[in-house]
Amino acid sequence: MGPVPPTDPAETGGPVRPHPAAGLDGDIDRYLVEVDRELQPYLDQAVERTPEVDCLKEGVSYQVLGGGKRVRAALCATTCEMFCGSYRPALHFAAAIEHLQNFSLIHDDIADGDGERRGRPSAWQRFGVAHAINIGDAFIPLSSLAILEGAYSAQTKVALFQVLSELGLLVTEGQGLDINLRRNDAPTPEDYVQCARKKTGAFFAMAAVGGGIIGGADARDLQRLRAFALQAGVAFQIKDDALDVVGGKGRPLGSDVLEGKRTLMVAYASERSAAAERGRMFAILNRARQETTPDEVAWVHELFRRTRARERAEQTANSLIDEAVQYLAELPETAAKYRFVRLSKYLMQRSR
Numbered sequence: 001m002g003p004v005p006p007t008d009p010a011e012t013g014g015p016v017r018p019h020p021a022a023g024l025d026g027d028i029d030r031y032l033v034e035v036d037r038e039l040q041p042y043l044d045q046a047v048e049r050t051p052e053v054d055c056l057k058e059g060v061s062y063q064v065l066g067g068g069k070r071v072r073a074a075l076c077a078t079t080c081e082m083f084c085g086s087y088r089p090a091l092h093f094a095a096a097i098e099h100l101q102n103f104s105l106i107h108d109d110i111a112d113g114d115g116e117r118r119g120r121p122s123a124w125q126r127f128g129v130a131h132a133i134n135i136g137d138a139f140i141p142l143s144s145l146a147i148l149e150g151a152y153s154a155q156t157k158v159a160l161f162q163v164l165s166e167l168g169l170l171v172t173e174g175q176g177l178d179i180n181l182r183r184n185d186a187p188t189p190e191d192y193v194q195c196a197r198k199k200t201g202a203f204f205a206m207a208a209v210g211g212g213i214i215g216g217a218d219a220r221d222l223q224r225l226r227a228f229a230l231q232a233g234v235a236f237q238i239k240d241d242a243l244d245v246v247g248g249k250g251r252p253l254g255s256d257v258l259e260g261k262r263t264l265m266v267a268y269a270s271e272r273s274a275a276a277e278r279g280r281m282f283a284i285l286n287r288a289r290q291e292t293t294p295d296e297v298a299w300v301h302e303l304f305r306r307t308r309a310r311e312r313a314e315q316t317a318n319s320l321i322d323e324a325v326q327y328l329a330e331l332p333e334t335a336a337k338y339r340f341v342r343l344s345k346y347l348m349q350r351s352r
Contacts, residue, residue: 036070055131059138060135060138062127075229078343079217082212092152100143106123106133144161167203178199196234197234205226224327227327228324229324242265259289266309269309273303284300
């Protein structure tokens with residue numbers, strides 16, 4: 001299935017600027033469902049072309065069918081629509097981004113020891129570590145093929161691969177910072193932001209900048225999209241971390257504590273804790289996950305509550321997304337631009 005040519009805005013009388021808050025949840029829900037539906041044939045094609053090797057094809061299918069928020073695909077689609085009037089030309093690249101996301105999630109679960117993803121066994125638990133590594137690796141060539149088979153010019157394809165390479169390297173840097181941060185018993189909010197900006201923000205930037213390239217954005221607008229995405233990614237990661245305390249992350253409550261992650265809540269709690277409490281918190285975070293009890297996880301969460309660490313983190317995330325949206329002010333005045341703003345706000349609400 002190839003991309004559908006972009007529609008001409010003139011056919012519908014040109015773009016309409018809606019009120020930014022109009023129909024927030026319903027409109028965005030419908031849009032996400034629509035993009036997911038249009039993206040599905042591209043994901044199905046990836047499953048079908050995966051070699052019939054024991055565990056490999058089944059594993060790729062298992063990961064794809066696991067669903068997910070499709071956040072990055074939606075960002076990619078909307079930025080493309082912002083510049084050319086249709087999101088459909090971006091679907092090949094949106095599929096490539098989803099493949100890379102699946103690669104990242106499978107390897108993250110192995111590195112973190114997470115046995116559950118999206119409410120079911122993670123790939124390494126289902127197929128074993130060796131097969132899961134191979135399943136994750138399969139998504140890299142599937143991502144490349146999705147781009148190569150898109151109806152893009154050779155110049156556009158080179159630009160897309162350059163974006164994936166440059167920002168992908170930034171993602172791996174962020175992952176390295178994240179792993180190293182788990183040995184830091186004095187993490188600062190700045191340490192966390194630097195890590196999240198690269199690990200999560202750079203992934204968001206791949207999607208947003210790639211969609212802009214496909215839509216025909218100029219260099220200045222691509223820089224604006226990149227700046228927006230790097231900051232919005234931090235806000236999204238903060239909100240995602242907060243789900244570890246209240247639920248809705250598709251993993252057992254307290255997984256981040258069991259993994260010893262230094263979230264922004266950990267940094268804020270450390271700032272406002274007495275020395276004894278701070279020492280106990282890091283002792284729990286530094287313990288092997290199989291040796292950490294549910295009561296100890298609950299104690300850390302209670303410390304977050306008493307120090308208002310989660311509340312402060314939520315406020316920081318909201319401030320970051322509000323500031324990030326300002327990078328979009330100079331982008332073309334289209335309906336898609338305001339859908340993009342609403343989508344950004346919506347994703348923050350959905351993470352609560």
